[in-house]
Amino acid sequence: MSLSVTLAHRFPGHVLDVAFEAPAGLTALFGQSGTGKTTIVNAVAGLLQPDSGRILVNENVLLDTTRKIDVPVHRRRIGYVFQEARLFPHLTVRQNLHYGRWMTGAKVMDDAQIIDLLGIRPLLSRRPGALSGGERQRVALGRALLSAPELLLMDEPLAALDDARKAEILPYLERLRDESGVPILYVSHSIAEVARLATTVVALDGGRIARAGPAAEVLSDPDVVPALGIRDAGAIVSGQVLQHHDDGLSEIALSAGSLLLPRVDCPVGDRMRLRIAAGDVMLGRVRPDGLSALNVLPVTVESLRQSSPSETIVKLRAGEDALLARISNRSVSRLEVAPGLALFAIVKSASIARRNTDGSAG
Amino acid sequence: MRNVLSIMQTVAVWLGMSLAAGLASAAELTVFAAASTKTALDRVAQDWRTLTGHDLRLSYGGSATLARQILAGAPADLFLSANQTWMDVVEDSGALVPGSKTSLLGNTLVVVAHGDHAPIDPSDLPNLLGNDRLAMGLVNAVPAGQYGKAAFEALGVWRDLAPQVAQTDNVRAALALVAAGETPFGVVYLSDAQVSPNVSVVATFDATLHPPITYPLAVIAQADPTLAQEFAAYLRGPDALAHFLELGFTPPAPQ
Amino acid sequence: MTWLGPEELDAVLLSLRVSLWATLCSLPLGLWVAFLLARGRFPGRQLLNGLVHLPLILPPVVTGYLLLITFGRNGPLGRFLEDTFGLIFAFRWTGAVLAAAVMAFPLMVRAMRLSIEAVDPKLEEAAATLGASRVWVFLTVTLPLIAPGIVAGAILAFAKAMGEFGATITFVANIPGATQTLPSAVYAFLQVPGGEAQATRLVIVAIVISLGALLASELLARRIQRRVTGS
Known part of the structure; x- marks a missing residue:
């Protein structure tokens, strides 16, 4: 199960030129608005005819401009969930859900399971006009899945x-x-959503791919920072719940040490992913003492990248994980930060990006 | 903005002037006349204007429409009708100056054909038409249609002919159908036939076959009678008659 | 209807038949033209728009005369249709249908066009991604959503056809039982002194039919609207 996309399309004022593979799981097209994310998705769906390109889903050619293949939208077997739910207002929720089956004759074995998974069984006989925004979006999801x-x-x-x-x-x-x-x-421009959901990330910048690969790698790559916007820079690290302390803190083991975080609602032994924003990491040449921060990890500097006239993103190695820290250029020169230097990272906070990273999640 | 204002000012002035003109013209002479007299009456009116310097307003329409408007109080000074019945209705209502009603003109009823065509016998029309139609004015309402129906009845062919008649709301429309070739034949007045280039007169009905064709003229009671009666006299005079005769009308049939 | 004379009853029935056929026959073409005007992006769109609206602007007598010289037996189209399909408009009730359809066409297209413009093309895109071909998208999404506009357009056209006079009498004259529609009959009665009573009866019938049609369309459109929006 995979998707392969090669596209080139010229708009008045800008150009889209991308090529990427999306393996099984969730591939996030990530970048600031106007970078061509929606264009790519619309081209995959067949709603937009690109100047040139080749799109394959599981070896099926949907588009190949050199061979003049362009499968029409309705034969592409694509489920498309739009930003607005786009439910058919004249049909009930049930009829909306079954629309794809009427049109294609394709049966989903577990439609009852999908309806329960989305929690929309109580809505079946209602009309879209009578649903809340969240309900509508869940029905739209179900409608796409049931086709x-x-x-x-x-x-x-x-x-x-x-x-x-x-x-x-x-x-x-x-x-x-x-x-x-x-x-x-x-498609998303929210780092929180992408960090939580994505298996693979394709980061776009100005109509080109800035970086593509496994989510943890791409989101921890300082080279991608300009594409993501400085505010969003951060690293993804994996951890395991070690212990729940009596004072309301949970201890999470990382490859480079352990972190104390406000109570995490997971049983001891669960694996998870944490996102640590670059702005939440401070650096010191000696293990700090007399600080309120609890979490200190030994790290090694891997590379530096100036992200703005006054700031630099430092990529760090912490055990098997990568960390990012955003510090001022003045600190860089004062601490004489250079690749290979051993430092201590003070982690002010971390958020849980994804639970249950065991099993099929990949 | 200044332009818009000046345009609005101009429009307002123009509207005011038209309104004033509408009010002032109540003192002028207004003639309601049957549409079929238009070509001739326009010429007569032009002569009278140059002769007397008085102004005339001519309102043409179907005799029924004009009669209803006069009954409803329209500001007419003279009524020239193509329809004796409607003139009688107006007279009965008391709208006429008593004794002012006279027969001004007569006319001749003819059969016209599209393009050049040899003369025919009107009694042969049911055969000549085949599947085509005969154009006539409304046979129960438009005078030319009524006269035509009477003539065909007198000839004994109306029963055969009736289903093939395409009736029109006025006699000029019947003429137009023949001129366009949509119907091969039509029944119209000689005065109408003379103004259309695409038709030829192929038969003339004997005047004894139908009631006398007459165009009654009367002065409306509400008018300033002197000017209206002056123009009525001019219409009956030889100069006016010459214009009418030239266009195919006849002098009034003896009553 | 015993208080209507045979000629009056003929006129009423003919008008109903003419209006019904005029409405039904112009529905598909009207829908197509409405789509062209609402969605089409082609040179000459404004020209088509003007052409469609022409009968609304022209004096009806002029429209009737243009029909006469185009679709009459000597008109280029009239002769072609007669020779090819045996279809004759001149002085037949079919001609009254054509005149009424042409006069009612702009009203029908206007109502339909507005309803088409109100349909969000994004819904049609969504249907396509769910596997619906263009025909199915039209049948299952577009058509139900514009149904109120179609009903409104059809009823407007019907009401206009019921009242059409100028173009009809100019094109197909006034032949009792064949082309004497209700307005033609009213006109003919009004040309005769004392014809007011008959004319009045017909006018009452015309008002009842037209008001009934408008009321029915209003109810129908509201019911469809309720079904469509689900509110």
Whole structure:
């Protein structure tokens, strides 16, 4: 199960030129707005005819401009979840869900399971006009899934929702990624969403691919920082719950040491991914003493990259994981930071990006 | 902005002037006349304007429409009708100056054919038409249609002919159908046939076959009678008659 | 309807038949033209728009005369249709249908065009991604969503056809039982002194039919609207 995309398209004012592979799992197209993410998804869906390109899903050619192959939208077997739900207002939720099956005749074996997974069974006889934003988006997800797609496309499916609604849907998306077995191409400009959901990240910048690869690698790569925007730079590290302390802190073991975090709601032994923002990491030449921060990890400097006239992103090696730290240029010269230098990283906070990284999640 | 204002000012002035003109013209002479008299009456009116310097307003329409408007109080000074019945209705309502009604003109009823065509006998029309139609004015309402129906009845062919008649709301429309070749034949007045280049007169009905064709003229009671009666007298005079005769009308049939 | 004379009843029935056929026949073409105007991007779109609206602007008598010289037995199209399909408009009730359809066409297209422009093309895209071909997208998404506009356009056209006079009498004259529609009959009655009573009866019938049609369309459109929006 995989997707292969090569595209070139010229717009008035800018150019899109990309090539990437999306393996099984969720591949996030990530970048600032206007970098061509939606264009790529629309070209995969067949809603946009690119100047040239080649798109394959599981060895099936959907588009090959050199061979003049262009499979029409309705034969591409694509499930597309749009930013706005785009439910058919004249049909009930049930009819919306079954629309794909009417059109293609394709049957999904476990449609009852999908309806339960999304928690939309109580909505079946209602009409879209009577649903909340979160309910609508879940129905849209179900509708795309029940058309038995070979590939799911999602273009900012959460962008129109507030944080509460997002929190409502994110778990469904995680289960979808882990249980449906359908590859997902996911467009987002939110680092939190991408860090939580993505298996693979394709970072776009100005119509070109800045970096593509496994999520942890790409999101920890300081070279990608300009594409992500300085505020969003951060590293993904993997950890395991070691112990829950009586004072409300949980101890998480990393490859380079352990972190104390506010109570994590996972049983001891669970593996997880943590995201540590570059702005939350300070550097010191000696192990600090007399600081309120609890979490100190020994690290080695790998590389430096000036991210703005006054700041630098430092890529660090912490055991088997990579860390990013954003410090001022003045600190760089004062600490004489250079590749190979051993330092101590003070981690002010970390957020859990993804739970249950065991098993099929890949 | 200044332009818009000046345009609005111009429009307002123009509207005001038209309104004033509308009010002032109540004192002028207004003639309601049957549409079929237009060509001739326009010429007569032009002569009268140059002769007397008085102004004339001519309102042409179907006799029924004009009669209803006069009954409803339209500001007409003279009524020239193509339809005796409607003139009688106006007279009965008391809208006429008593004794002012006279028969001004007569006309001749003819059969016209599209393009050049040899003369025919009107009694042969049911055979000549085949599947085609005969254009006539409304046979129960438009005078030319009524006269035509009477003539065909007198000839004994109306029963055969009736289903093939395409009736029009006025006699000029019947003429237009023949001129366009949509119907091969039509029944119209000689005065109408003379103004259309695409038709030829192929038969003339004997005047005894139908009631006399007459164009009654009367002065409306509400008018300033002197000017209206002056123009009525001019219409009956030889100069006006010459124009009418030239266009195919006849002097009034003896009553 | 016993208080209507045979000639009056003929006129009413003919008008109903003419209006119904005029509406039904112009529906597919009207829908197509409405789509062209709403969605089409081609040179000459404004020209087509103007052409469609022409009967609304021209005096009906002029429209009737243009029909006469185009679709009459000597008109280029009239002769072609008669020779090829045996279809004759001149002085037949079919001609009254054509005149009524042409006069009602702009109203029908306007209502449909507005409803088409209100349909979000994104819904049609969504249907395509779910496996619906263009035909199915039209049948299952577009058509149900524009149904209220189609109903409104059809009823407007029907009402306009019921009242059409100028173009009809100019094109196909006034032949009792063949082309004497309700307005033609009213006109003919009004040309005769004392014809007011008959005319009035027909006017009442015309008002009842037109108001009934408008009321029915309003109810139908509202019901469809409720079904479509689900509110």
